[in-house]
Amino acid sequence: MSERFAIAPERLPEPGGRRLFLRGERGLLLFNVAGEFYAIDDGCPHNGASLFSGQLQGRLLQCPAHGLRFDLANGCAAGIKGFGVRRHAIEWDGTTCIVVITDSAPEEISA
Numbered sequence: 001m002s003e004r005f006a007i008a009p010e011r012l013p014e015p016g017g018r019r020l021f022l023r024g025e026r027g028l029l030l031f032n033v034a035g036e037f038y039a040i041d042d043g044c045p046h047n048g049a050s051l052f053s054g055q056l057q058g059r060l061l062q063c064p065a066h067g068l069r070f071d072l073a074n075g076c077a078a079g080i081k082g083f084g085v086r087r088h089a090i091e092w093d094g095t096t097c098i099v100v101i102t103d104s105a106p107e108e109i110s111a
């Protein structure tokens with residue numbers, strides 16, 4: 001079952017920025033890469049590290065713990081077939097960003 005999480009325009013990250021939202025005990029990261037928005041779980045599938053402080057190179061996000069890189073567009077780990085971070089679809093209702101997630105709605109915990 002999916003859930004739609006609406007994010008008002010004033011809460012969206014600026015280009016090159018990111019925001020972290022809390023979903024229960026897990027985080028949801030929203031990235032703005034040159035005006036394109038991407039949403040992923042804030043948990044590296046390798047060993048669970050937070051990806052919030054990971055370095056971005058284009059759409060590739062590098063895990064700060066051990067360096068795996070994930071393509072924000074599909075969640076896939078670079079060079080590792082069938083392994084990746086959980087990503088969420090994004091839709092728009094005017095200027096409101098809608099993240100389509102499969103469990104409880106997040107609440108914002110940082111800017």
Ligand code: FES
Nearest residue numbers: 044046047063066
């Ligand atoms: S926890 Fe992310 S690469 Fe190891």
